[in-house]
Amino acid sequence: MKVGFIGLGNVGGKLAGSLLRNGYNLTVRDLNLELAQPFLDAGADWADSARELAEKVDVVITCLPSPAICAEVMEGEAGILEAMQPGKVWLEMSTTDEGEVRRLAEKVAATGASAMDSPVSGGCHRAATGNIAILAGGERETFERVLPILTTLGRRVLHTGPIGSASVLKVVTNYLATVNLCSLAEALTVSKKAGMDMATAYEAIRISSGNSFVHETESQVILNGSRDINFTMDLVIKDVGLFDSLGQSLEVPLEISPLVLNIFKDGQHRYGAREWSPNIIKRLEDACDVQVLAKGFPAEMVDDEPEEPGAEITPKGRDAA
Numbered sequence: 253m254k255v256g257f258i259g260l261g262n263v264g265g266k267l268a269g270s271l272l273r274n275g276y277n278l279t280v281r282d283l284n285l286e287l288a289q290p291f292l293d294a295g296a297d298w299a300d301s302a303r304e305l306a307e308k309v310d311v312v313i314t315c316l317p318s319p320a321i322c323a324e325v326m327e328g329e330a331g332i333l334e335a336m337q338p339g340k341v342w343l344e345m346s347t348t349d350e351g352e353v354r355r356l357a358e359k360v361a362a363t364g365a366s367a368m369d370s371p372v373s374g375g376c377h378r379a380a381t382g383n384i385a386i387l388a389g390g391e392r393e394t395f396e397r398v399l400p401i402l403t404t405l406g407r408r409v410l411h412t413g414p415i416g417s418a419s420v421l422k423v424v425t426n427y428l429a430t431v432n433l434c435s436l437a438e439a440l441t442v443s444k445k446a447g448m449d450m451a452t453a454y455e456a457i458r459i460s461s462g463n464s465f466v467h468e469t470e471s472q473v474i475l476n477g478s479r480d481i482n483f484t485m486d487l488v489i490k491d492v493g494l495f496d497s498l499g500q501s502l503e504v505p506l507e508i509s510p511l512v513l514n515i516f517k518d519g520q521h522r523y524g525a526r527e528w529s530p531n532i533i534k535r536l537e538d539a540c541d542v543q544v545l546a547k548g549f550p551a552e553m554v555d556d557e558p559e560e561p562g563a564e565i566t567p568k569g570r571d572a573a
Contacts (some may be wrong), residue, residue: 255401255530256309258302258325258332258347262482263372264315266379267345267405272296274382278519281305302326306335311398315345318490319352326356338364341398345370345386347426347491350498351415357390357415366394369415371422372406375469376482383407383560389418403562410565420498423473427495430488430512430529432466437533440474440544450475450546468528469553473562474544478551479531486525488516 253276257268260282272278272294278296282288284534292298302325306312312332322344326332332342337570342360343493348369357367368390378384386406388395402409412418439462443453452476457467470481496509503514519532537543 254309256305256312259315262376263379268546270382271407277306279305301330302332303330303334306332310343313343319348336363336365340365342367343370345349347371347422350419353419354416369418373425377555381555381559387412387418387421390415407562408565423495424493429466432464441536444542444544472549476549477545479528480552483529483532484526485520488529504509
C-alpha cells in the first residue's frame with residue numbers, strides 16, 4: 253500500500269519516520285524542503301503539490317498545525333481533493349475541529365474516496381518509536397483497511413466511532429493534559445517555596461495519587477530547565493480553544509477551560525507564541541522570584557520502550573452481554 257504524508261513537523265515527521273522505517277512506499281510533502289530532505293535521502297519520494305501526492309498513493313495522511321491550513325491543503329489549488337477517487341483514503345492526523353473534519357470528509361466521500369480522523373496522543377517521544385496512541389473515527393470498513401498502517405504508527409489504536417468522534421476525544425484529552433500541566437506548575441512552585449528538595453518532590457508526586465502521564469514527562473523537562481516537550485504555547489491555545497468552543501456549543505457551563513485559556517494567552521504574551529508549553533511555569537517563577545529546577549532530569553523525553561507492533565484496543569463493556 254502506497255502512503256503519502258503531508259506535514260513533517262514535530263509530530264508528523266516522527267510518524268512519517270515510522271512508516272519509512274517499517275518499509276512502506278512513502279511519498280512526502282512539506283512547505284519546508286529541509287524537513288523533507290532526510291526522508292528523501294532515506295528513499296521516500298517527493299511531491300511538488302498536495303494533488304500530485306494524492307495521485308501517487310493509496311492513503312493520504314495529513315498532520316498539520318491548524319484546521320485552516322488543513323482546509324487549504326485539501327481544497328486549495330492543486331489540493332488533495334482534486335486527486336481523490338474511489339479506493340483512496342484520507343487520514344487526518346492533526347488535532348482539529350470535529351465539525352471541520354466532518355465537512356472535509358463529506359467532500360472526500362463525494363469523490364468516492366473514504367476519510368478518517370486519526371489524531372495521536374502520547375507525546376513526540378512516543379511518536380518517534382511507533383508507541384504512541386491513536387484515536388480513529390470513521391467507517392469500520394475503512395478502519396479495518398488502514399489498521400495495518402495505524403498499528404505501524406502507534407501501539408494502541410482505538411476505533412472511536414463515526415468520523416469526527418476521534419477529534420472530539422482528542423481535544424478532550426489535550427484539554428485534560430493542559431489542566432494537569434497548569435496544576436503541576438503550581439504544585440512544583442509551592443513545593444519549591446516550601447523548601448522541598450525538588451527531586452524528592454518529583455518522586456513524591458510520581459509514587460502517589462497525584463501522579464500522571466504529564467507529571468512523568470513534562471515535570472521532568474520543567475525540572476531540567478529546558479522545558480522542551482516539542483509542543484508550543486500557541487498550539488495549546490488552539491487545542492484548548494477547540495475544547496472550549498465545543499463545550500460552549502453544547503451549552504456546558506465550563507469553568508476551568510476559560511481559566512486555562514487565559515493562563516496560556518498570558519504566557520504567550522509574555523514569552524512568545526512558539527515558547528515551549530511547559531515553560532508556563534515561568535509565570536509563577538517570575539512572580540515568586542524562584543527557579544524550579546533539579547539536577548538529574550533530562551532535557552527532552554526519549555521513549556525507552558522498544559518499538560512493538562500495535563494493536564486495536566477494545567473499550568470496556570463493548571462486548572458485554
